[in-house]
Each structure stands twice: as C-alpha cells, then as structure tokens.
Amino acid sequence: MGILSWILFGLVAGAIAKFIMPGKDPGGIILTIVIGVVGGLLGGWLGSTFAGSGGVTGFNLMSFVWAVIGSLILLVLYRLIFNRARV
Template sequence: MGFFAFLILGLIAGAIAKAILPGRQGGGWIITLVLGVVGAILGGLIGGAIFGTGLQEFFSLTTWLLAIGGSIIVLLIYGMITKRSHR
C-alpha cells in the first residue's frame, strides 16, 4: 500500500472510530488523520502479532478492521490524556 493510500486509510479509519465511540472527542480533521494513521499502524502491529496478518491491501476487509480497531484504541488513549489535562 502506498503512502497516500495509507493516509486516506488513516483518515477514514479515524473518522469511523470517532463515529463509533460515544461522547464528543475533540480535535479537527488533522487530529483525526494523525490518530487514524497511528491507530492503523497500531492495528497492523497487533494484527501481525496476534493473527499473523497486517495491513496489506487497501480494499481488504482485514486491513480496514485492523485500522479501525487500532484507531479506537488510540482514540480512547487520547481521550484519557486530554481529559486529565483539562482538570
């Protein structure tokens, strides 16, 4: 998968993760892109370690599920960090 395809995957996965999680998450589309890309990387690493698969093809269901799952994890961590800093 190319660099731009990976950025698009991260942006979409981050947006889907924000839509799945309840509540209001801060950040605009740049934060969504960054969290989505980091989440896609994390999802690929977890998928490789646990399931023996990673982010291979853009149109693969496995790729999208791993990227969205990783984005949810990263978004949860980001939410915990930003809530602590507001107190």
C-alpha cells in the same frame, strides 16, 4: 502492505472510529485525522504481530478491521489522557 497504504487506510479508519465513538474531541478535525492515521499504523502492527493468519496483507476486510481497532484504541487513550489533564 506498505506504510503509505496504512496511512490512507488510517484516514478512513479514523473517520469510522470517530463515527463509532462520537463526542467532542479536543484538537478538531486535524488531530482526529492524525489519530486515525497513527491508529491505522498501530492496527497494522497489531494485526501483523498478533493475527493468527500470519499477518495483515493487502486491502481486505480484516486489514480494515485492524485499522479501525487501532484508531479506536488511540482515540480512547487520547480522550482519557486529555480529560485527566483538564481536571
């Protein structure tokens, strides 16, 4: 799966991650989209590196799950870092 596909996949995955983990995020919608795209790339890398099935290929359910997982990881990390810097 090419990098452009993961970026587009990440947009959707970021929206799903935001739906799964609601709350006020600092930075607004643009930063949430960026987190989704980077999370999709992270999910693609994690899936390709650690998936027992030989990696993530194409648009399928497992690819989408990995993209959402990557987005959730980044969203959690971003909230942890921002909340510590704010206190």
